[in-house]
Amino acid sequence: MTDLATRDGESTATPDALREERRRRMSPRDKWRRFTYRFTPYLYISPFFIIFAVVGLFPLAFTAFVSFYDWRLTTQSVDDATFIGLQNYSDVLFGNAVFWTSLANTFSIFLISTIPQIIIATFIAVMLDRNLRAKTFWRMGVLLPYVVAPVAIAIIFSAIFRDPTQGGLMNSLLELVGLDPVNWKSDRIPSHIAIALMVNFRWTGYNALILLAAMQAVPRDLYEAAALDGAGAMRRFFSVTLPSIRGTMIFVVITATMGGLRIFDEVRMYDPRPGSVGGPGGIFRTVVLYMYDTGFNGAKGDLGKASAIAWLLFFIILIFAGLNFWLSGRIATDGSGKKVSKRQLRREAAAIVNEQEGAR
Amino acid sequence: MRTNTRRGAVFAAGVVSLSMVLAACGSDSSSDTESEDAGSDTSEETEGSDEAASDEQIELTVTVFGNGGYEGDADGNNNLFRLYEETHPNVTIKETNAGQGGDALTALLNAIGAGGVGLPDVQMIEEGWRGQMDELSGSFVDLTEYGAEDIKDRWVDWKFEQAVSSDGKVWGYGTDIGPQGLCYDATLLEESGIASSREEFAEALGGADATWDDFWSVGEEFTSATGVPWLGVSSFAMNSFVNQQEEGYYTADGELNTDNPEIQAFLTQIVNATNDGLTAKIDAWTWNNEDFHGNFGVHVCPGWMLGAITEAVSTGDHQWDFADVFPGGATNWGGSFFGVTTEAENPTAAAELADWLTAPEQQIIAFQNAGAYPSQVEAQTDVAVTELTNEVFNEAPVGEILSSRAEGVVAQYKGPQDSVIQDTVMGGVISELNAGQISTPEEAWERFQALLAENGIE
DSSP states (O other): OHHHHHHHTOTTOOHHHHHHHHHHHSOHHHHHHHHHHHHHHHHHHHHHHHHHIIIIIHHHHHHHHHTTEEOBTTOOSGGGSEEOTTHHHHIIIIIOSHHHHHHHHHHHHHHHHHHHHHHHHHHHHHHHTSOOTTHHHHHHHHHHHHHSOHHHHHHHHHHHSOOGGGOOHHHHHHHHTTOOOOOTTTSHHHHHHHHHHHHHHHHHHHHHHHHHHHHHTSOHHHHHHHHHTTOOHHHHIIIIIHHHTHHHHHHHHHHHHHHHHTOOHHHHHHSOSTTOOSSGGGTTOOHHHHHHHHHHSTTTOBHHHHHHHHHHHHHHHHHHHHHHHHHHHTOOTTSSSSOOOHHHHHHHHHHHHHHHHHHO | OHHHHHHHHHHHHHHHHHHHHHHHHHHHHHHHHHHHHHHSOHHHHHHHHHHHHHTOOEEEEEEEOSOOSTTOSTTSOSOHHHHHHHHOTTEEEEEEEOSSHHHHHHHHHHHHHTTTTTOOSEEEEEGGGHHHHHHHGGGBOOGGGGTTGGGGGGBOHHHHHHTBOTTSOBOOEEOEEOBEEEEEEHHHHHHHTSOSSHHHHHHHTTGGGOOHHHHHHHHHHHHHHHSSOSBSOHHHHHHHHHHHSSSOSBOTTSOBOTTOHHHHHHHHHHHHHHHTTOBOOOOTTOOOGGGGTTSOSEEEEEHHHHHHHHHHHHSSSSOEEEESOOTTSOOBOOOEEEEEBTTOSSHHHHHHHHHHHTSHHHHHHHHHHHOOEEOBHHHHTSHHHHTOOBTTTTTBOHHHHHHHHTTTOOOOOOOTTHHHIIIIIIHHHHHHHHTTSOOSHHHHHHHHHHHHHHTTOO
8 A cells, every 4th residue: 555655656646546536537438338347247247146046046046035935836826825933943843843853964964975976085185197008088987977867876775775675785785795784774873874875876986086186286286396305196186286286175075065065865775765755764864864754755845944954054054164164275286284474484494404414 | 253244244335235135126217117017008919819819829737646547548648648649739738746645735835824835726635635625625726617517427436525615715627446356366376266257256255244254264265275375565455444334434414433343353363474474574665676477466456556557567477367356245445536736727628628637538438548438327327437447467357356346435534644544553553563573463563552652533
C-alpha cells in the first residue's frame, strides 16, 4: 500500500481514491470497453450458476423448508402440509436410536473403506508413476472398475459375500484355507468390511489416477537431488512426493469423505429384500439409507423427517470435510509430520548451505 | 471489500441480463405460434382435426411390475401390449416394468407427490396398496364414468369390491387374484419317502383339512429324513397366514391390530421351526436360483409365484411340483388391478386399454404366460384355464388346482401401513431371526413391537 502511494508521489491518496481518479479521466467508450473486458467472462460462466441455482440450490433450500413441515410423499403443496417447527429434527435425534446407530454404521464403513482406499490408491499411483511398459494400458486398467455401475458391483459382491448357510464364494475360499466361514450379511463388522470392499473396488483406481496426475507434476530433479543425497525410495516418497502432492491429497481426502458419508447404492443392494433397512436389525443401515427408508418406503413416505435427516447429514459432512481438510493440511512440506514456519525453513536451508561450504 | 460488492452487483446484472435474454427467447417463440394459429384458415383446421379423430395416433404409457404375464411368456411371445397394438393400429403402447411391487409403489407415490409428473396413463396397482388407495384415488379417474358398472359382473364380486374407494369411486379393474397352493421339490419329497405324487403330498399334509400343525409335523419328518430344511422362505408363510385370518394387521374397521394373538402364535411357530432347522433362513425375494436346487422342500405359491420362481426351479436338476393343498385353508395373497391416472391425456383410450387387459380373454393369456390366476368368473371356468398344465412344475394341472384353491377366499381389509408392516416390520423380525439375532419367541415379539414403534406405526 505504501509502496504504491510513494511511487505515484501522492503519499496521502488511498488506492481507492487513485482508482476513482483514473476512472474520471477515462472516456465513456473506454469505460464501456473496460467494463465488457472485465465482466463478460462472468456472463459466460453464469449459465452454470443459473442451472445450479435451479437444480441444486433451490432443492437444497426447499429441503430445508420441507424439514419444518409434516410433509408426506404425496403432499403436493404447502397448503396441505402442517408447520411443526423442529419436531422432525427432535424426532430424528431423540425419537429413537436409529439415527445414531446408522450414523455409527456410516462412520464404521467410512473408516474401513476410506483409509485403506487412500493408502492403496497412493501406492498404486507411485507404482504407475514409474517407467512402465504400456503405461496407458495400466492406467486405464485401474480405472476400469469405476466404469461398472455401483448397483452391478453390489449384486456381484452380494453373491460373493453371503452367510454360511447360503454358501457364497468368499466362505468357500475361507474354508479352503481352513478358516471358519463368516456371517458376511448378518454380522455387523463383516458386513461393513464387505461393503467397504465394494466402495474401494470402485473408487481406488479413480483416486489413484488423480494422485498419479499430481505426482507427474513433481519436478524430476527433486527426486534426482534426493537420490544423490542418499535418500531411499521410502524417504523420497515421504520427503518429496507426499509434500508435493499435498493439494491433490486434500482434494482426494475430502471427496472421499463426502462420498463415504453418503454411501447408499451398495448398502441398499446388499440387502435387496423389499422394505429392507440395511440387513437384519439394520446392522449396515447408513444415514442415507435411513433417509431413503423414511422418505420413500411405501406408505411411510415422511418427506419432512427425511429432509431433516438430509440436513443433519449435510452438517455432519461439513464438519468432517472441514476436519479432514485441517488434518490433511498438516502434511508438512518436509515430511516430518510437523508444520514448519517459513523462517525455520530458511534457517535450515542456510545451515545446509553452510555445512556444504564447510565440507568443501 | 468495496470491489467485491461492485463485482457482486455486476455479476447479478449479468445474471439478470442473461435471464432476460432467455425469457425473451421464450416469449418470442410462443408469440410466433400464437400469431400463426390466429392466421390459419379455421375451416381447414376443423376438417383436418375431424379426419385425425378417426385414426388419430394415440400413445399410451403403462407401468407394470413383477411378472403378471403382460409382457409375454418366457420366450417373449404373446405380449399383450403388442396384441393390443395389432388390433388397434392407431395405438402405440409404451410399457415400463417398475421391478418389484414396492419399487412400483415408491415410484407411484413420488409421481403423485410431484403433482402427477411421470405418472403413466395406465398404472398397475397391487392388492397390498389398497389401504392407501382411498387417499390416492384422487390421482385416478373414476372408472364408473367409463363403463365400470357395465362390466362389473366380469369379476368375482369381492375382487370388484376391492377396487371401490370408501366414497364409491372405482379406481381399478381387477387382473388376477392370489389363491395359494404349495410348490414343492418332488425329487426331495420322493427321497424322504413322504410322497411320490402331488396327490400323496396333499394327502400327507391333511388334504382339505390341512392345518399349520400338520405342515410343521410333516416338515419335521421331512427334515429328519433328508437333512434338508423344510420351508424355504418363512416370511412368505407368515404373509400367507396373516392373509388367511379374518383380520390381519388391521381390524375390519381399519384399526391397527398388531397385538393380534394369532399372529403372535404363528410367529412363535416360525421361531421354533427356525430353531429346529426346519427353515432355510432365506429372506423374502433374496434367493438365488441355486436355492431352489435341493436346498429346501416347500415354497408357498400364490398363482403369480409360479411365474416368479420358474427360472429358479427350471435351471436345476430337481423336479418341482405344485399341489392342491394349503395349510389352514383358503387364502388369497396378492393380485392386482389396472387403474387410469388423472394424468392420462386420453382417459377414454386408457380406460379402454385397462378394460381390454382385464377382460377374460386377455387374462387367460396372462395366466398362460405367467400363472397369475384370473379374477374373472368367465376366465376361471374357461377350459383354457381349467385345463392348463405347467410344464416346469411336472405338468401340474395348475388351472384346476388354483380354481380349487380359490374356493372360499374372502378379501381382508388392508390398512394404509399394511405393506410396511409386512415387509419392513414383520419381514425385518424374520430376517433378524434368520440371521440368528433372535432366538426366542418372546424376543421375536418384542422386536416386532419395537420395529413397529421405530417405523412410526403406533
